[in-house]
Amino acid sequence: MIRARFLPAALLLVALLPVLPAAAQEGEVLPRIFLEKKIYSDTAGGKQRFFETHTVEKGDTLWRILERQGPLTPDRYAEILKEFRRANPKVTDPSRIVPGQELLVPSGAGEEPKDDGKTVGYTVNKGDTLSKILSSRGVPRRQRKRYLDAVQEINPSITDVNRIFAGKTLRIPTEGYFTEVKPPAEPAMAVAAAPLPSPASPEAPSPEKTAPPEVAAAPPSEAPTAVKDVPPAPQLTREVAPTPGQDALAPGKPEAELLAPKAVSPAASVAETGKAPPAEETVVPPARSPYRGLLSDLFLAIGEKWVDRGTMYLPLPSGRDVVLQLSDFPAVRFSGGTEALIDFRGGIPGRVRDAITAQWKSIRVVSLADAGGAGERIDRILGAAGYHSVKEGISQPLVMGETVSVALPARWIIQRTGESLLSGDIVLLKEVPEKPDPELLAVLRYARRLGIRVLPYADDPKAMEGFLVGVEEEASAGQVPVALAAPKAGGLPAVDFGLALLGIPSKTGERLRVGGAGDSFRLVVSPERLFEAGGKKYAVDTGKISPAIRTILRESGYAVFPVGKEVPGREILQRLMKVAGVGFEERREHLLTGGPNAGYEVRVTGAFLALPGSAGGPGRKVVLVRRKIHSATRVLLRDMGVEIVEW
16 A cells, blocks of 8 residues: 555655756656545545556456455445546446556555444354344344444445345444534645646536646745635435335445435436536426336336336436436346336436436436337337347247147247256247137146246237236146056057047946857856947957857857957057047147137147037047147146047
């Protein structure tokens, strides 16, 4: 650290500069000394800030540069970054610095605040909670709430008092923190260079246009100039405790804060503040924000944060803040770090919008002033989301399944990250009628059972509003149809399955009395199964009936239906359909239901057959497929009145 030696040495150089004019005229390069010095005010009185020059080296980042001067916490980094921006107005993006670039770096950037009697430092240990820490310091239970609020006020990084992290150093308030102390008058300070005007004063040039000042050469005979009436610089952030019943709003970036409501101007929705008289542009809040309810519900359902309470303060390099009332201009905070400010009626002036987007790379101002219906508004916000992929899903819809394929066209198919396909985190936004038909609801339930997140919404252009359509499970949805599969092996199980599927009654253990010609003899035969189909009587023979008995059965009016174990179950089913007169048709990717205008398509590849209903009821639709069928698919086809069988 150079604070102990830097100022005297620099002043000595300033005093020596006047006696070296010849060297300067001969082309000698003078020492490159930047002694830009600004005086800020805070509640503890006057405070000086010094800056050093630093040439960026390969591999440098701003964090690494500042951390070399001492330990650096995220809170301190946010504070120092504001000073860095003012001292380096030409650095538009501090995250992108290049080797060889010269910067003015705040001296002592990593210095931690010292104990002043009002707060003390505490390093969080594993297993600590704020309540436990306060209890160990003797804070009574009845005062715990006041201390917790103060901890959040002192440590902006704490957005939830129930979540603190081991290894982090916090500032804990003492009893002195709550005692009002009148701040002392700011003392005049002697400096070698002429004082710079406050950044917010009317006559001060904008930091964007001000180069680092040169060191002035003061004649040895003159006394150092004293700073008189230096106005305090404006605070860049304001910390306001959340109002009762309102959650604290987490910061979007270290130097941007979403805070609880604070009075700006009763008629102003957008204000630009500074040390100079605030330059407010009065914007009449919109009487109504079209589709606001739909947009908030939709993005909350996607998993993003919709913030429409409190005030957003956005510091600018000029020293002013852009102040936005979030009740008029909500923000969508996306999981990837991007924020979208929603301007429903074009109420944010163009110059304010440009200043926000130029200074805050993660913030997008989305104007909906000239947007059409719900679709166009959603599309504009999704364009600012920073998602890995947002694709149109009408011409190339998502298709689920193969043997039974369900195509679900949607207005948008969203992959939030590059891992969404692997993790299954795919979101479909689909416009549907206000009252979807039962088959569309069945398809939406099917997608949900497969783990696809479909958010159906309805648009009411007349009311300029919309809503998410609920897709509730039916009372019978929990009853998954039994997986019907023809036995692979033959024998009686295959016969019983085929008879049950085709709705043909059978008899077991029935005794048949048969005799020879002229009643020359009489036998009693017990076939394993008896059934009637196509106007004939059939006796099932698994190989136990002798050829002579088979002949007698035929002579007695019975047909023998042989079913050896070596015969596949699929073949037995086909033979049963043949004797029962039930035909089937092989179809490939047959459109079972839906179509281009329905918003969905269900196609099936298999053998289709129609069967009569029981007791004169409606007919049955059955499709035979050659693959394993998912339980969700069985439920879907059941909801559409179709039985599916694996064979």
